[in-house]
Amino acid sequence: MTSPELLRPVLGRLVPAAVLQALAGVSALLPLLALARFAGAWASGDALPGTTIVVTAVAGTVGAALAAAAATWITHRADADLSLHLQRRLAETIRHAPVPAVQGQGAARIKKVVQDDTGALHYLVAHTLLDVVALVVVPIAGFAVLAAFDWRLALCSLVPLVAGVLFYARAMRGSGAQFAEYAVAQQRINAAVVDYVRGLPVAKVYGGPGGARTRFLSAATGFHDFFRAWSSGTAVVTTASWLVVTPGLTATGLTVLGVIGVTAGWLTPSAMVAGVLLGPAISAPVAVAGPRLQAIRTGLSALSSIREFLEQPALRFGTRGSAPAGSVRLERISHRYDGDRLALDDVSFDLPPTGLVAVVGASGSGKSTLAALLARFADPTSGRILIGGTALTDLTEKALYDHTAFVFQDTGMRRASVRDNLTGGRAVTDEEMAGAARDAAIHDEITALAHGYDTVLGVDTELSGGQIQRLCLARALVRSPRLLVLDEALSAVDAASRSVLLDMLEAQAEHRSVLLITHQLDIAARADRVLVLADGRLAGDGTAAELSMTCPAYQALTGDSTAHAEGRH
Numbered sequence: 001m002t003s004p005e006l007l008r009p010v011l012g013r014l015v016p017a018a019v020l021q022a023l024a025g026v027s028a029l030l031p032l033l034a035l036a037r038f039a040g041a042w043a044s045g046d047a048l049p050g051t052t053i054v055v056t057a058v059a060g061t062v063g064a065a066l067a068a069a070a071a072t073w074i075t076h077r078a079d080a081d082l083s084l085h086l087q088r089r090l091a092e093t094i095r096h097a098p099v100p101a102v103q104g105q106g107a108a109r110i111k112k113v114v115q116d117d118t119g120a121l122h123y124l125v126a127h128t129l130l131d132v133v134a135l136v137v138v139p140i141a142g143f144a145v146l147a148a149f150d151w152r153l154a155l156c157s158l159v160p161l162v163a164g165v166l167f168y169a170r171a172m173r174g175s176g177a178q179f180a181e182y183a184v185a186q187q188r189i190n191a192a193v194v195d196y197v198r199g200l201p202v203a204k205v206y207g208g209p210g211g212a213r214t215r216f217l218s219a220a221t222g223f224h225d226f227f228r229a230w231s232s233g234t235a236v237v238t239t240a241s242w243l244v245v246t247p248g249l250t251a252t253g254l255t256v257l258g259v260i261g262v263t264a265g266w267l268t269p270s271a272m273v274a275g276v277l278l279g280p281a282i283s284a285p286v287a288v289a290g291p292r293l294q295a296i297r298t299g300l301s302a303l304s305s306i307r308e309f310l311e312q313p314a315l316r317f318g319t320r321g322s323a324p325a326g327s328v329r330l331e332r333i334s335h336r337y338d339g340d341r342l343a344l345d346d347v348s349f350d351l352p353p354t355g356l357v358a359v360v361g362a363s364g365s366g367k368s369t370l371a372a373l374l375a376r377f378a379d380p381t382s383g384r385i386l387i388g389g390t391a392l393t394d395l396t397e398k399a400l401y402d403h404t405a406f407v408f409q410d411t412g413m414r415r416a417s418v419r420d421n422l423t424g425g426r427a428v429t430d431e432e433m434a435g436a437a438r439d440a441a442i443h444d445e446i447t448a449l450a451h452g453y454d455t456v457l458g459v460d461t462e463l464s465g466g467q468i469q470r471l472c473l474a475r476a477l478v479r480s481p482r483l484l485v486l487d488e489a490l491s492a493v494d495a496a497s498r499s500v501l502l503d504m505l506e507a508q509a510e511h512r513s514v515l516l517i518t519h520q521l522d523i524a525a526r527a528d529r530v531l532v533l534a535d536g537r538l539a540g541d542g543t544a545a546e547l548s549m550t551c552p553a554y555q556a557l558t559g560d561s562t563a564h565a566e567g568r569h
């Protein structure tokens with residue numbers, strides 16, 4: 001797909017809009033033409049064609065206004081449709097792309113594509129196209145009409161146009177590199193400001209040289225210095241390119257020439273008036289050619305940025321509408337993030353349909369990667385995951401998330417009611433919802449809120465980290481999954497709640513499979529079975545008691561956690 005092909009859905013409407021705009025440009029010249037004819041008739045003492053002239057002038061003006069309005073209406077509707085179409089495609093791309101790939105691009109880039117780039121297309125589609133048509137058609141039509149009066153005067157009317165173009169070309173020499181630098185500098189500011197705002201608490205405490213605030217200020221200063229140097233280097237020629245095509249200057253020059261011509265007898269008064277009126281219409285549009293070219297450049301670069309974003313690889317889901325019963329099996333799973341070392345290295349194990357299995361390992365050992373692969377946030381670089389013998393990739397998205405529910409470290413709670421957050425819009429009875437909340441030890445705290453389950457998070461109330469984790473657990477339980485994966489889901493929960501939740505998870509594990517990823521060995525010790533990850537490899541698989549006797553990687557963790565605990569006291 002090429003970038004302009006993105007415009008295909010609205011191309012059929014842009015062509016008639018451009019034709020209408022061209023008609024508007026030509027019609028707008030009719031009143032000037034009529035005036036020139038009137039002046040000519042009056043100067044040569046002929047009968048004044050009053051009615052014809054008034055009708056022509058009014059028809060031209062009204063026609064121009066109507067055609068331009070229709071063209072603008074069409075392009076604005078086309079733009080709104082295109083914007084919606086592209087934003088839907090972008091949303092789909094984000095939804096289907098591997099999560100680490102999307103997150104790796106950063107919020108600033110995603111915001112730029114979804115908002116700024118589609119916004120830049122608004123100018124291209126709704127305004128710039130019509131402006132450019134007018135910019136081309138009006139001078140050509142003006143020149144043709146003036147040439148019909150007097151070709152010499154028509155040629156002279158081109159002088160300001162040519163001078164303006166030459167000055168402009170001089171100002172734009174080498175601008176390709178400058179525009180590229182301009183875009184990079186702006187993107188640097190965007191990224192720096194996002195980092196700055198996101199890390200505000202850290203910036204306040206640890207601010208100083210090298211911090212996000214410094215990076216933001218230095219990006220802003222860099223942009224200022226670059227822009228200042230660029231604009232001062234081109235200010236004189238840029239101003240000259242506007243000045244030479246100002247309507248007053250062109251009209252004055254043609255008036256002087258006209259007076260000389262009429263006096264000498266080689267020019268008719270009617271041609272002189274036509275020159276004075278049409279001359280500015282031929283050259284003045286050049287003054288806005290620069291901003292329009294820039295708008296085209298910005299629009300095309302927005303198109304190519306959107307196209308690049310849309311072309312990123314997607315995760316394809318299968319067609320099987322439900323996951324078969326049976327164990328979940330990881331078969332020789334290896335995973336490597338872009339260009340990095342192996343996060344998981346040849347890992348195989350089974351999760352039986354019931355039971356509580358814990359995954360432990362040092363920081364960076366690959367625990368969260370395991371959860372991300374089970375959730376199909378990305379597909380493993382090699383190996384496969386099977387549910388009841390069916391590959392994860394053969395399942396529809398719904399089948400996968402009906403089978404497996406996740407509680408991640410990143411809670412993803414929305415600014416919506418507790419009810420909406422828990423049910424995600426699914427048909428869930430109040431009893432089922434309250435039951436899940438009770439299991440997650442959060443029901444009483446929800447009912448104590450001002451609007452109970454209808455309390456809007458982030459608006460009516462702010463919950464603590466521990467409350468949110470329990471809410472996430474309830475959100476997972478409400479789906480009644482056959483596999484429940486919890487990634488460090490109890491880290492912010494207080495000791496009393498944690499004990500209640502572990503009891504509940506043990507009970508849940510009697511009729512579903514629960515995979516508990518944790519760095520807390522006391523929690524892992526409650527599991528029926530513990531898997532130990534070390535540097536992405538499965539280094540141990542057994543009960544905590546067995547592992548503490550036989551597994552050096554587990555013993556190393558026990559030592560670490562003892563040392564860690566000792567260090568704290």
Ligand SMILES: Nc1ncnc2c1ncn2[C@@H]1O[C@H](COP(=O)(O)OP(=O)(O)OP(=O)(O)O)[C@@H](O)[C@H]1O
Binds near residue numbers: 343
């Ligand atoms: N999105 C990512 N892009 C690149 N590398 C990543 C990404 N996520 C994780 N990694 C790398 O993969 C390896 C495993 O990370 P992972 O988060 O799975 O470990 P973990 O055991 O969950 O660590 P922790 O306990 O600190 O959360 C690490 O080397 C990490 O730097």
